Amino acid sequence: MRKDKLYESLTKKTGGILSLNLIASDKLKAICKLLKTSVSYYDWVGFYFVDKEKPSQLVLGSFEGEQTEHVRIPFGKGICGQAASLKKTVIVQDVSKEHNYLSCSTEVKSEIVIPIFCDKRIVGELDIDSHTVSAFTASDEAFLENIAKMVSGLLADCISA
Secondary structure (H helix, E strand, O other): OOHHHHHHHHHHHHHHHHOOOOOHHHHHHHHHHHHHHHOOOOOEEEEEEEOOOOOOEEEEEEEEOOOOOOOEEEOOOHHHHHHHHHOOOEEEOOHHHOOOOOOOOOOOOEEEEEEEEEOOEEEEEEEEEEOOOOOOOHHHHHHHHHHHHHHHHHHHHHHOO
């Protein structure tokens, strides 16, 4: 299947998941599983949330893939922390060349992190790791930013003050 058709299908399926009568964490888990199983080079897919108690830290939420020791990440630290500080998508095509990388696995070669916003404030992130160098394209970025927008209302409901 062509990438644009795949992303169109996954966007519709994400919308379907979001409309289900499930708790937010189950919806996010289902989205993680959908993305990981549908895109061959999405080897780890997870959501981080801005911690309400410590708003300069991210806390790991739902994910699909290997366990990670990085369940709390300060803003500025690693790719996730950079994306949170910069408030923009960060793509690293070769993590071995990144000085501020938090290694989750020696198999991870590239990473994309998409901030999730509510009322122009960051409330979370969608983080995807790949075992392939230079895995992420502009079409991945556009697709995943759209998924982040779709999820934003759900996250805002979960964590808004």
